[in-house]
Amino acid sequence: MANKKTADLKVNLGKLKLKNPVMTASGTFGYGDEYSEFIDINKLGAVVVKGLSLKPKEGNPPPRIAETPAGMLNAIGLQNIGIDSFIKKKLPFLRQFKTPVIVNFFGDSIAEYVKTAKKLNAIKGIHALEMNISCPNKQAGWSIFGTDPKVTFKVVSEVRKMTDLTLIVKLSPNVTDIALMARVAEDAGADAVSLINTLTGMAIDIKTKRPKLANITGGLSGPAVKPVAVRMVWECYKSLSIPVIGMGGIISAADAIEFILAGASAVAVGTGNFINPEATVNIIKGIKSFMLSEGIKSIKDLRGSVKC
Amino acid sequence: MSRLFKASVSENKELIKNHYLLTLNPLKKIKKPEPGQFFMLSVDKGLDPLLKRPLSIHRLTGGNLQFLYRVVGSGTNILSEKKTGDILELIGPLGKGFPFKKTQKNIILVAGGLGIAPIFALAETLAKIPPPAPPVLLFQGARTEDEVLCIDKLKSIGIDPIISTDNGTLGEKGNIVSVLKKYLTRHSLPVNRYILYACGPEPMLKSLSSLAIKHKLKGYIALEQHMACGLGTCLGCVVNTIDGYKRVCKEGPVFPIEKIVW
Ligand SMILES: Cc1cc2nc3c(=O)[nH]c(=O)nc-3n(C[C@H](O)[C@H](O)[C@H](O)COP(=O)(O)OP(=O)(O)OC[C@H]3O[C@@H](n4cnc5c(N)ncnc54)[C@H](O)[C@@H]3O)c2cc1C
Ligand SMILES: Cc1cc2nc3c(=O)[nH]c(=O)nc-3n(C[C@H](O)[C@H](O)[C@H](O)COP(=O)(O)O)c2cc1C
Ligand code: FES
Numbered sequence: 001m002a003n004k005k006t007a008d009l010k011v012n013l014g015k016l017k018l019k020n021p022v023m024t025a026s027g028t029f030g031y032g033d034e035y036s037e038f039i040d041i042n043k044l045g046a047v048v049v050k051g052l053s054l055k056p057k058e059g060n061p062p063p064r065i066a067e068t069p070a071g072m073l074n075a076i077g078l079q080n081i082g083i084d085s086f087i088k089k090k091l092p093f094l095r096q097f098k099t100p101v102i103v104n105f106f107g108d109s110i111a112e113y114v115k116t117a118k119k120l121n122a123i124k125g126i127h128a129l130e131m132n133i134s135c136p137n138k139q140a141g142w143s144i145f146g147t148d149p150k151v152t153f154k155v156v157s158e159v160r161k162m163t164d165l166t167l168i169v170k171l172s173p174n175v176t177d178i179a180l181m182a183r184v185a186e187d188a189g190a191d192a193v194s195l196i197n198t199l200t201g202m203a204i205d206i207k208t209k210r211p212k213l214a215n216i217t218g219g220l221s222g223p224a225v226k227p228v229a230v231r232m233v234w235e236c237y238k239s240l241s242i243p244v245i246g247m248g249g250i251i252s253a254a255d256a257i258e259f260i261l262a263g264a265s266a267v268a269v270g271t272g273n274f275i276n277p278e279a280t281v282n283i284i285k286g287i288k289s290f291m292l293s294e295g296i297k298s299i300k301d302l303r304g305s306v307k308c
Numbered sequence: 309m310s311r312l313f314k315a316s317v318s319e320n321k322e323l324i325k326n327h328y329l330l331t332l333n334p335l336k337k338i339k340k341p342e343p344g345q346f347f348m349l350s351v352d353k354g355l356d357p358l359l360k361r362p363l364s365i366h367r368l369t370g371g372n373l374q375f376l377y378r379v380v381g382s383g384t385n386i387l388s389e390k391k392t393g394d395i396l397e398l399i400g401p402l403g404k405g406f407p408f409k410k411t412q413k414n415i416i417l418v419a420g421g422l423g424i425a426p427i428f429a430l431a432e433t434l435a436k437i438p439p440p441a442p443p444v445l446l447f448q449g450a451r452t453e454d455e456v457l458c459i460d461k462l463k464s465i466g467i468d469p470i471i472s473t474d475n476g477t478l479g480e481k482g483n484i485v486s487v488l489k490k491y492l493t494r495h496s497l498p499v500n501r502y503i504l505y506a507c508g509p510e511p512m513l514k515s516l517s518s519l520a521i522k523h524k525l526k527g528y529i530a531l532e533q534h535m536a537c538g539l540g541t542c543l544g545c546v547v548n549t550i551d552g553y554k555r556v557c558k559e560g561p562v563f564p565i566e567k568i569v570w
Contacts, residue, residue: 030541038310050541058553065534065544070355072536076543079553223355274359274536275350277312277399 007291008298009284011045011265013243014166014191016100016128018045018266021299022256022284025247025270026051026104026130026170027076031090038277041097043284045266048102049086049094051132054116056082066203066212071224071249072271073201075215078106078135083119091125100127102168106135108142110155114162121163129165131156134172134197135219146172146197149184160189168245171195173225173232182236182244193236194245194268196229222271223249230262237263237304251275253286260287263304311401313338317394318372320387324454326379327422328388331372332396338373339401341365343408343429344507344530344562347373347400348538351386361387362535362557364426364507365401376425376457402538403561406430406505406528413503416527417446418516420484420508421455424448426530427507428458435465446470447491449484449512453477484508485515492523499525504565506530514570521566529568530561 009020023046029035031049041047059079066073081089083105094101103126107113113131120126133146133155144151156169169185171178173196182193198219203212211217229248236244246264250256251272259267272279287299296302315332322328341347348360361383367374379388390396408415408430415434419427427446434444446469450456456471456478471479472487480487492499504527506516513529520527533545533556540558547556548569554560 028537028542030539034537034539034541038312050543059543059546061548062546062553063534064546065536065542067357067359067534070358072359074536074542074544079543079546222358271358271536274538274542276397277537277539 005292007288016166020045020284021266023268024048025268028270028273032094039281043281044099046100046102048104051078051104051106052080052083052086061214071220071222073218075213075218095125102128102130104130106132113155114158117159117162130168130170132170134170147175152184153188156185156188166191168192168194172197174200178232179235179239186240186242192243196248225249233264234262253283256283260302261306312399314395314397317390320390330375333372341401342405343433344405344426345401345403347398350397351383357383365429366425378422403557406562415442415444416504418506420449420512423508424457447484447488499523503527517565527565528562529565531556
């Protein structure tokens with residue numbers, strides 16, 4: 001009797017069912033259209049779009065990018081086309097695929113978060129919301145959404161009331177106790193947490209003595225942040241009962257598997273898309289062949305199975 | 309058609325100190341690049357440098373891609389060590405090139421330093437337009453005589469550039485924009501019959517743009533900005549224009565000269 005080897009990559013995030021655990025990280029995949037030339041979007045676990053706000057945002061002045069060893073700093077400043085334009089011009093493209101669309105969004109006040117969530121909740125073709133409370137490139141004061149547990153609880157619970165879609169809360173790594181922030185999000189009604197957003201960093205040109213970014217500081221991403229991200233995912237996994245979505249420096253299947261072993265239910269590829277626009281699909285293939293060669297039937301058996 | 313492809317190094321020749329001419333043989337059929345468009349080149353498989361490097365198309369020779377580059381940092385340094393037969397990964401052609409197809413006008417090209425890389429591509433393409441091809445005038449600036457690149461190639465397509473060098477070792481001493489300025493006033497050119505295409509260091513483009521605005525000379529310039537994706541997704545490569553921030557990799561690298569806010 002032929003015992004055909006299979007690998008089950010399906011995962012759930014709240015009500016949301018994914019065919020595999022590999023998603024795109026917000027802000028690194030645009031609204032999907034630019035990447036459809038390189039990969040089959042149908043193959044992705046989910047597409048997470050660039051962070052959106054109620055009204056379009058200009059973002060920060062250039063230069064916005066500085067390369068650092070095995071990583072990059074960015075200070076885009078959440079430039080985006082606004083929700084209305086997204087719905088009209090970008091969502092129809094994404095709707096043609098059999099891949100769930102997760103809309104990443106943010107606001108400048110609790111009221112704005114709430115209004116945005118309410119609006120998005122009513123739109124067909126949006127399968128989940130990821131609320132960004134953790135951008136390091138916003139004006140001083142904004143960071144309290146992701147760093148002050150009281151404010152985090154408030155904003156997440158208010159948004160929760162507005163939507164029955166799967167609600168993912170994207171956490172900031174720029175805190176002392178990430179597990180605490182994750183528990184606050186869970187208590188406030190989040191269906192999942194995602195982490196890490198970028199780590200606040202800075203780079204200086206030694207000849208001009210000026211910061212390399214016009215914004216002075218920016219968010220560090222890419223392979224350089226991976227160990228920090230893996231540690232934070234592991235800490236959150238241990239203290240939560242909701243799923244954790246892991247990201248930070250994933251460029252290969254091995255990286256993704258490391259996050260899953262640390263407890264991630266799903267993973268997202270960010271800076272990796274810039275290094276290789278086919279990264280996401282290569283990672284899906286790689287996870288599958290790892291499972292087949294290791295005799296792992298379901299991805300769920302890998303989750304959190306780091307032996308400590 | 310996916311614009312991601314591998315190419316083998318046919319030649320990587322040092323022309324003068326720190327300046328190289330790289331010839332690549334794409335391993336699959338690629339889209340034909342237009343002058344002013346660029347490619348993202350991955351110089352190494354490792355994690356540092358991490359990002360691909362943008363380089364303008366310099367020349368197409370029998371299906372091969374040529375790039376002209378200067379070594380300025382770690383990425384271009386690694387690139388300079390590539391040997392014949394090495395394989396590189398590229399994405400491209402990317403961005404919008406110089407719009408020149410319908411132009412009936414006399415053409416002024418201005419290149420500063422490595423700006424000659426895309427400007428030569430444009431000059432060569434213009435030279436292939438069947439007669440009556442628009443007349444082309446090229447102003448080329450460089451730091452020193454050595455760094456005045458492509459002279460022979462330009463001669464072979466019938467272009468004799470007006471040259472300036474910072475130290476006066478070749479052509480006029482000084483910057484190329486002031487040479488152009490003198491030329492414009494001396495010849496009192498009917499500017500509405502002329503169109504400008506330029507590429508070079510930012511200070512040059514900035515002074516060129518005020519000259520162009522002053523003389524009501526229309527034209528296009530190719531800009532540079534640090535890039536991560538090259539595809540329009542990261543929003544990292546913007547420049548400020550009168551219509552707001554625009555992506556150099558997508559709406560550019562070529563912009564109408566009067567649109568840029570310096
Ligand atoms: C559209 C476009 C076309 C270009 N065409 C050419 C060309 O034909 N010939 C040529 O010699 N150079 C060209 N450049 C500049 C070239 O990309 C940089 O010199 C190169 O990226 C420097 O890399 P590095 O690692 O050697 O330098 P480093 O200074 O070590 O680079 C550090 C980081 O900054 C980025 N960077 C540094 N300088 C520039 C720059 N001027 N523009 C964009 N990114 C930069 C690098 O890509 C890298 O991410 C072009 C740039 C752009 C945007
Ligand atoms: C250029 C860029 C833009 C980003 N924009 C957003 C954004 O709009 N919203 C958000 O929640 N995260 C944003 N991020 C963070 C990423 O989604 C991700 O959390 C982070 O980059 C770590 O993953 P990586 O190392 O795989 O890139 C951005 C990251 C980069 C590099
Ligand atoms: S380099 Fe990413 S948008 Fe231009």
